[in-house]
Amino acid sequence: xxxxxxxxxxxxxxxxxxxxxxxxxxxxxxxxxxxxxxxxxxxxxxxxxxxxxxxxxxxxxxxxxxxxxxxxxxxxxxxxxxxxxxxxxxxxxxxxxxxxxxxxxxxxxxxxxxxxxxxxxxxxxxxxxxxxxxxxxxxxxxxxxxxxxxxxxxxxxxxxxxxxxxxxxxxxxxxxxxxxxxxxxxxxxxxxxxxxxxxxxxxxxxxxxxxxxxxxxxxxxxxxxxxxxxxxxxxxxxxxxxxxxxxxxxxxxxxxxxxxxxxxxxxxxxxx
Amino acid sequence: xxxxxxxxxxxxxxxxxxxxxxxxxxxxxxxxxxxxxxxxxxxxxxxxxxxxxxxxxxxxxxxxxxxxxxxxxxxxxxxxxxxxxxxxxxxxxxxxxxxxxxxxxxxxxxxxxxxxxxxxxxxxxxxxxxxxxxxxxxxxxxxxxxxxxxxxxxxxxxxxxxxxxxxxxxxxxxxxxxxxxxxxxxxxxxxxxxxxxxxxxxxxxxxxxxxxxxxxx
Ligand SMILES: Nc1ncnc2c1ncn2[C@@H]1O[C@H](COP(=O)(O)OP(=O)(O)OP(=O)(O)O)[C@@H](O)[C@H]1O
Ligand SMILES: [Mg+2]
Numbered sequence: 001x002x003x004x005x006x007x008x009x010x011x012x013x014x015x016x017x018x019x020x021x022x023x024x025x026x027x028x029x030x031x032x033x034x035x036x037x038x039x040x041x042x043x044x045x046x047x048x049x050x051x052x053x054x055x056x057x058x059x060x061x062x063x064x065x066x067x068x069x070x071x072x073x074x075x076x077x078x079x080x081x082x083x084x085x086x087x088x089x090x091x092x093x094x095x096x097x098x099x100x101x102x103x104x105x106x107x108x109x110x111x112x113x114x115x116x117x118x119x120x121x122x123x124x125x126x127x128x129x130x131x132x133x134x135x136x137x138x139x140x141x142x143x144x145x146x147x148x149x150x151x152x153x154x155x156x157x158x159x160x161x162x163x164x165x166x167x168x169x170x171x172x173x174x175x176x177x178x179x180x181x182x183x184x185x186x187x188x189x190x191x192x193x194x195x196x197x198x199x200x201x202x203x204x205x206x207x208x209x210x211x212x213x214x215x216x217x218x219x220x221x222x223x224x225x226x227x228x229x230x231x232x233x234x235x236x237x238x239x240x241x242x243x244x245x246x247x248x249x250x251x252x253x254x255x256x257x258x259x260x261x262x263x264x265x266x267x268x269x270x271x272x
Numbered sequence: 273x274x275x276x277x278x279x280x281x282x283x284x285x286x287x288x289x290x291x292x293x294x295x296x297x298x299x300x301x302x303x304x305x306x307x308x309x310x311x312x313x314x315x316x317x318x319x320x321x322x323x324x325x326x327x328x329x330x331x332x333x334x335x336x337x338x339x340x341x342x343x344x345x346x347x348x349x350x351x352x353x354x355x356x357x358x359x360x361x362x363x364x365x366x367x368x369x370x371x372x373x374x375x376x377x378x379x380x381x382x383x384x385x386x387x388x389x390x391x392x393x394x395x396x397x398x399x400x401x402x403x404x405x406x407x408x409x410x411x412x413x414x415x416x417x418x419x420x421x422x423x424x425x426x427x428x429x430x431x432x433x434x435x436x437x438x439x440x441x442x443x444x445x446x447x448x449x450x451x452x453x454x455x456x457x458x459x460x461x462x463x464x465x466x467x468x469x470x471x472x473x474x475x476x477x478x479x480x481x482x483x484x485x486x487x488x489x
Contacts, residue, residue, distance in 0.1 A: 053395055082399035094395040100388035104410040117406055118397035166396065 004067035005030050006170050006201045007052065012061035014047055014225075021047045022058065023225035029170070029203060034196040036212035036233070037205045039222035040248060045205040046097075048222070049172045052203075053092045054085055065091055066169055090119060093163030097175040099155040101147040101162070107134065108143040111161045119166060126165075133161040137191050153184030160191055171195070173204040189215075209252050213237055221245050275458025282449045286459075289445025290466050296359070296441060297431045297470075300366035301424055307367060308374025309413070312382075313404050315375065333372035339433050341369055346437045362434040370427050377423065381415045382408070414485045421478035425471050432467075442466055 007029040014022040021044045029035050037045050050056040052063050054071040063070040065088055073080050080088075101110050111130035115121040121129075134140045137157040147155055156176055163171055176192070177185040189211050196202060196215045206212060212219055212233055219236040221229040221244075229236065229245045240246045279286065315326050333341070345368075346361040356364065393407035432443040446463035450456040 055391055055395060086397040086399050089395060090397045092395070094392070096388055096392060098386070098388055100386075100392035102389055102392070102407060102411075104414055113406065114396040114398070117402055162396070 003031065004064065006033075006066055007203065008064040008067075009048075009052065010062050010064075012048070012051060012058050012063065014044075014051055014056065014058045021225050022051065022061075024061070025222075025225070025227055026061075027220060027227065029201060031201055032199045033217045034200075034202045034204065034215055035218050035220055036216040037203060037220050037222060038207075038209075038212060038248070039228075043222045044225040045222055046174050049094070049174050049203070049205060052172060053089050053094060054080075086118065090114070090166050091169045093166060093168035093171040095156070095159050095163050095171065095173040095176045098179050099147070099152070099159045101155055101158055103147050105146075106143065107139065107145050107147070107150070107158050110147070110158055111165045114162070115165050130161070130165055133164050134158075136164075136194075137161045138187070151184060152180045153187045156180065156188045157191055160188070160195075164195075169201060171200055171202045173202065173206070175205050175207065177206070177208060209237070209249075221248065223248070275455035278453045278455045279449060279458045279462045282453070282459075285445050285449060286442070286462060286466065289440060289442040289463075290470075292440055293428070293431055293442040294470070296363055296434070296439070297366070297424075297428050300363050300370065300431070301427050303363070303367035304370035304374055304423075304427065305420075307371030308378060309409070311371060311375035312378040312412075313409065315379065316404055316408065330372045330375050333369060334376060336369075338365070338369055338430050339436060341365055342433055342437055358434075358437045358439050361437060362431075362439045366427055366430060366434075369430070370423060373426070374420075374423060377419055378412055378416060381419075382412050385411055385415065417478060417481050417485055421474055424474045424478075428467065428470050428474070 005028040007027070009025055009027040012022050012025040013020070023044075025044075025048055027035075037048070039045050047056060051058045052070070054063070057071065062072070068088060070088055071080055071085065072078065073084070102113065105113060108127070108130055111133055112123075112126045115126040115129065116123055131140060131143065134143055137160055139154060139157055139161070142150065142154065147158070150158065159176070173192070177188050180188065185208070189208060192202070192204070192211070193215050204211070204216070214233070216233045219231060219233050220227055221236065221240075221242075223244050229240065229242050231241070236245065237249065240249055311326060311330065315323050315330075317323055336344075342362065342365045345365040346356070346358060349356060349361070389411065390403075390408055393403050398407050431441055434441055435443045435447065438444070442463050446459045450459040453459075
């Protein structure tokens with residue numbers, strides 16, 4: 001028997017009032033895969049990520065983390081307790097669009113907090129691990145700074161280190177570079193490429209087509225709360241199968257046609 | 273004899289009043305702070321009934337004039353078999369009243385702060401009391417520091433109302449002096465200056481805490 005996928009989503013739906021935001025999403029992500037989730041603004045990408053770790057409760061459908069059902073106890077419909085949710089959430093690292101660092105904690109404390117207070121790892125061990133992670137994202141020297149003292153790119157790299165500190169099975173990224181000044185996007189993407197190369201399992205919502213093209217194993221294109229198209233990046237970008245994907249890519253192609261000297265600015269300011 | 277000289281002669285009376293005001297307000301501030309934080313933390317519960325009833329009580333308290341609340345504690349509690357002396361009644365009234373104000377103040381700050389640091393707490397497995405204590409509360413308290421100074425000044429000023437239940441604080445002392453020697457202007461101005469001094473001290477303290485908190489906000 002093969003191992004269950006690290007993430008499996010089946011028939012997920014979610015409405016906010018009369019607004020049907022997720023309309024039967026199904027998706028499986030295998031160990032070591034990097035999946036880029038693309039789609040126009042409002043297509044439900046953030047909502048999908050938030051449903052995966054149960055920050056948002058879906059209306060129907062199921063989420064499985066390495067075979068374990070998220071948010072619902074046993075086979076029934078009883079909701080999980082906070083403690084049970086917490087145990088599953090520890091397997092999922094989340095990187096937020098606006099960093100969402102804890103402002104009252106130093107960089108090092110941000111990275112150590114969940115391991116020490118949630119996973120109950122002894123402090124010296126958690127600190128050694130946090131320092132190693134900060135080294136990996138190039139921020140060892142800023143470990144005693146507070147988030148307010150960092151640039152956007154540095155904040156997001158701390159965000160990634162914090163997510164890695166729980167040794168998650170799965171990393172979720174919600175537009176990790178769209179709140180950054182264009183010249184800071186590269187340093188964050190470099191860390192993410194590094195992780196993808198090292199075999200981390202990742203789901204990345206992004207508008208960085210360059211990253212999706214060369215770092216993703218698979219691209220999932222969403223529109224109006226549905227998966228419209230999915231496939232390897234070279235197929236998706238060269239020979240998209242659906243009209244909606246073609247239209248979506250056309251808008252980016254329009255941007256990419258801007259002279260190289262301006263491309264960075266146009267791309268980052270784009271569909272954020 | 274001129275008023276200033278009279279007040280100077282009676283300075284030990286004023287000084288005793290000042291000392292009483294000082295420790296009454298200091299202890300009321302500490303109790304109010306603890307009460308306010310605990311009340312606010314409790315209102316973050318998902319138990320809807322508890323949350324609603326707490327807010328009802330808090331909203332009610334905020335709408336009661338402090339003087340009336342003072343009377344209620346001192347003269348009203350004995351009807352329930354709880355007899356307290358005027359000093360205790362005064363401190364309890366100040367603490368509860370300002371605890372409720374503080375809870376409301378913390379709620380306002382909490383609602384004005386970005387939500388996603390809290391989401392991140394949840395996403396990383398924090399829940400229950402640990403989420404509140406480690407993730408939610410600290411930024412709220414840090415953001416509250418400048419306003420806590422204001423609140424402390426309110427406590428100092430409200431403590432003057434305790435004169436109505438004969439607590440021998442600063443206003444009471446000033447009133448004693450003016451009633452005995454007929455020097456209302458000099459004695460009340462002396463009290464005003466002393467209140468001012470207290471407020472300046474509080475503001476200085478807040479500034480020190482603010483500087484220490486700066487980086488973490
Ligand atoms: N908490 C909420 N309450 C009400 N409506 C919401 C909520 N969160 C999201 N929505 C709505 O759901 C829809 C999808 O939002 P979502 O943030 O998932 O889209 P997205 O694909 O991430 O878009 P973007 O690229 O702009 O980030 C939008 O119409 C949005 O207004
Ligand atoms: Mg989004």
